[in-house]
Amino acid sequence: MPNKTLNFPDAMKLASIISKYFDTVSISGMAGDEFAYDLFSKLTETEINQVVDMLLDDPGISTEHVIISCVEAMIENNFMGMLDTYKQLGFGK
Amino acid sequence: MKKRAKLDELGQSMGDAVSKGDFDKYYLLSVQFVETALTQDKVDWNKVPWREFLVAYSEVVKLNAPTLEFPILVSSKKKQDKKLPWEYDGRAWYFWLNLFASNYGWDEKKIENMDIDTALGLYQEILMDEQFAKEWTWQLSEISYPYNQSSKKQEFKPLERPEWMLPLAPTHLPVIRMRKDMMPMGNIMDLSAK
Numbered sequence: 001m002p003n004k005t006l007n008f009p010d011a012m013k014l015a016s017i018i019s020k021y022f023d024t025v026s027i028s029g030m031a032g033d034e035f036a037y038d039l040f041s042k043l044t045e046t047e048i049n050q051v052v053d054m055l056l057d058d059p060g061i062s063t064e065h066v067i068i069s070c071v072e073a074m075i076e077n078n079f080m081g082m083l084d085t086y087k088q089l090g091f092g093k
Numbered sequence: 094m095k096k097r098a099k100l101d102e103l104g105q106s107m108g109d110a111v112s113k114g115d116f117d118k119y120y121l122l123s124v125q126f127v128e129t130a131l132t133q134d135k136v137d138w139n140k141v142p143w144r145e146f147l148v149a150y151s152e153v154v155k156l157n158a159p160t161l162e163f164p165i166l167v168s169s170k171k172k173q174d175k176k177l178p179w180e181y182d183g184r185a186w187y188f189w190l191n192l193f194a195s196n197y198g199w200d201e202k203k204i205e206n207m208d209i210d211t212a213l214g215l216y217q218e219i220l221m222d223e224q225f226a227k228e229w230t231w232q233l234s235e236i237s238y239p240y241n242q243s244s245k246k247q248e249f250k251p252l253e254r255p256e257w258m259l260p261l262a263p264t265h266l267p268v269i270r271m272r273k274d275m276m277p278m279g280n281i282m283d284l285s286a287k
């Protein structure tokens with residue numbers, strides 16, 4: 001499935017959503033699937049829709065695939081770098 | 094120099110946007126920041142990957158930063174956020190224009206095309222000349238010799254210099270051995286961190 005390459009405002013919007021629940025330190029100790037399910041269990045419905053719209057070209061797939069595809073897209077877009085940048089700019093916690 | 098002054102102002106506004114947590118404003122300003130320094134046609138930044146946008150931004154910062162370490166740029170005092178009553182958008186350029194036009198009689202075109210290192214170097218020289226002129230006037234005046242009650246004499250009090258003109262403090266103070274009976278008495282308070 002094709003994933004989107006995020007521009008700067010979308011990348012920072014995604015970082016602002018993820019940084020509500022995780023930081024780079026807490027993520028670094030987690031396995032990929034553990035992080036994926038943990039993140040999606042914490043996100044609100046609005047946030048899930050925002051994340052899916054930002055990352056996937058075709059969100060019309062099963063829930064399980066959406067989560068995996070979103071996390072793959074986050075990794076492709078270097079979401080750890082996004083979180084770092086968001087914090088370094090002074091917006092994060 | 095004119096564009097450099099605009100970059101300075103945009104940088105300050107970006108800082109304000111960060112302190113207010115206003116990312117949308119920050120992004121608009123950062124796009125303006127990059128585009129001020131661009132020589133090519135307009136870029137659709139919404140189609141540029143976020144990493145590339147950040148690289149473009151940091152290149153603009155790097156290319157427009159002074160290459161020399163001017164003492165005037167070093168200050169331990171925190172800049173006040175309070176906006177002065179005579180501030181307005183775009184003042185940074187008029188500051189430089191007034192400075193060089195009044196001191197050297199240069200025209201707008203010449204000042205506009207100045208390099209940032211030259212501008213900062215000359216700015217520091219102008220401030221130093223002003224300070225030395227003030228010190229000369231100060232030492233000719235009576236108020237520079239206040240009366241000292243303990244010595245019953247008038248003693249010279251030099252005019253205060255700005256922080257960047259003060260002698261550099263040594264990074265490592267020498268360890269001096271002191272006789273025990275000459276050591277200060279009482280509780281020791283560490284004031285080095287204050």
